[in-house]
Amino acid sequence: MSKDSKPARIETPQAIRGTQDIFGAPAEAFVRVVETFERVRKLYRFRRVEMPVFEKTTVFSRSLGETTDVVSKEMYSFEDRGGESLTLRPEFTAGLARAYITNGWQQYAPVKLATHGPLFRYERPQKGRYRQFHQIDAEIIGAAEPTVDVELLCMADQLLKELGIADGVTLTLNTLGDGESREAWRAALIEYFRAVRAELSEDSQERLEKNPLRILDSKDPRDKVFVADAPMIDDFLSAQAQDFFAAVTSGLDAAGVAWQRNAALVRGLDYYRHTAFEFVTDRLGAQGTVLGGGRYDGLMESLGGAPTPAVGWAAGVERLAMLVADGGGVAEAPLDVVIAVEDDTLINLAIKASATLRRAGLSADMVASGSPRKRFDKAAKIPASVLLGMSLRDGVVTFNYRGADVAAVQALLDPLKA
RNA sequence: GCGACUGUAGCUCAGUUGGUUAGAGCGCCGGUUUGUGGUACCGGAGGUCGAGGGUUCGAACCCCUUCAGUCGCCCCA
Known part of the structure; x- marks a missing residue:
């Protein structure tokens, strides 16, 4: 698209504040x-x-x-x-x-x-x-x-x-x-904090009216002094x-x-x-x-x-x-097989191979875009047990396997070459 | 609702006391090595420096406003 025919740019709507898109x-x-x-x-x-x-x-x-x-x-x-x-x-x-x-x-x-x-x-x-x-x-x-x-x-x-x-x-x-224990404790707390009201933090002075129990977990040092000696529930149980x-x-x-x-x-x-x-x-x-x-x-x-x-x-x-x-995290599970399709004429063969692997219960993914000669290197960077390079050499389909324990994968895929 | 800090490329970030055409790494695209190869080399695309206003001959940089993010306060069912 030329610059001239580019439509007026639409402003992308933002995500709602406080929502997250979790990935990876x-x-x-x-x-x-x-x-x-x-x-x-x-x-x-x-x-x-x-x-x-x-x-x-x-x-x-x-x-x-x-x-x-x-x-x-x-x-x-x-x-x-x-x-x-x-x-x-x-x-x-x-x-x-x-x-x-x-x-x-x-x-x-x-x-x-x-x-x-x-x-x-x-x-x-x-x-x-x-x-x-x-x-x-x-x-x-x-x-x-x-x-x-x-x-x-x-x-x-x-x-x-x-x-x-x-x-x-x-x-x-x-x-x-x-119920009764709790009420008795609450009343004692109000009485206790009311006596020192002026020395409490502003927030806790308000809590005294609205939610007196919350004074107990105040973070303000002015409150903590009094919290230490406040009445305990144990005395009212x-x-x-x-x-x-x-x-x-x-x-x-x-x-x-x-x-x-x-x-x-x-x-x-x-x-x-x-x-x-x-x-x-x-x-x-x-x-x-x-x-x-x-x-x-x-x-x-x-x-x-x-x-x-x-x-x-x-x-x-x-x-x-x-x-x-x-604590160490959770990585995305590594692939069983990654296929580098190094020649575009082999794409359907690679699709067939991927389907075969997945039906056999193995995870598979393929690299089939971008410069064909770079696909192998790209695939090599993806964590996988087996790396398969599919290429055409002198007109012959060639599968090149790398990785540990390729035998099982080879047994599934080599027959597809015929 | 209040406060502090931060917004520069897709991502992570440089960018000097304000001074030519705003940079790097990674990623992406293309090419080189005619190759059994996760390395390396060359090139390219991609930015209204969050947005708007102001100061100035000149602003990514200074000032104001606004939006967004991060962390904290309040609250926490």
Whole structure:
């Protein structure tokens, strides 16, 4: 096309902020995470669920609490043509709870569920945080026993080990107690921090009103001074709550799952009870949590269902994939055979050879473009077990094999020359 | 929403106190070695220096605005 007849240049649309196009080694790491999750989840007999990526907004707003920042600013909500407010799912749990209720999954209770896929949050992107991101998710719904908390954590622990990233990751564990324990603790915390209010950071002064438990994991040194001596949940636990937590920790010990107590680990939402946990690392910058979850016995009621105990966790696939990639990574699988087509008259023969190899279960690719004399060198740069140069010499089709163990390939392809 | 840093070729990046026609490596295209060869050599295409405005005789470089990216804060279901 001449310069004169070139059409006016169209501006290429940009990708949406916070979305990613994953390709090559990072994509391999991504599927490694998902495939490992699928394998491990079957070992624990978690049942696969496929869920819609959007729900009525109320599914999330009721479960999260109408007034929180999370609901008001950080969800992708829109109206459909009928004027109904819909939201791209920002988490799995609420949708699974809705499905449990609307589909009558009580009949399967206690039921172990596993799913994975994209989630959407309207946030400023940074390392390990995207607007469209992906999680793997496991929930056990309809069981109140600490045994299932242990099983769920055990599965998470095995997953991280099988991904080969357990070394730099530690399980931090806490209990929020039952409803009364939690309320008593919360009241004590408010009283304690109110007394020193003026000396807290600006952010924490606001947290005192909106979300006092969050002061406990403030990063500001002005807050940390007081956090160290803040009331601990342990002083407010009922006997039953103590027993529950003891059963979880002793179960983890029995399963050989290492854990660390973190008395400052909290959840912002009111429906969380008892077990709360995060697997954390210092290798991902500010985003230290690799996998997190807890027991949410109060959630079902907030969606209009019968009181139903449940516990679950979710983990960011991108964050796990980054750890997998940092720890040696995952290369794209090398080819079995690469064919350099050094003469254009041999292209159909090469196509036939490729098809033969692939039908025999061998991966094959061919280099058939550009200067014929450079194709061999180009093919030689592609990692493959066998390199086959196809050329025409004095009118004779010549196959030249290089690499380790060419015999099997030769046996398949040499007959094609005739 | 706030802050810091960064935008130069398809990719990774140079580019001096502002001064001729903006460079390198890799990649891509073509050629040389008439060859059993992952090496080497020669040549070529490809850039409105993110965009817009300003200062200046002159801007990739200085100033303003804007867009985008990265990292952090807030938030973290």
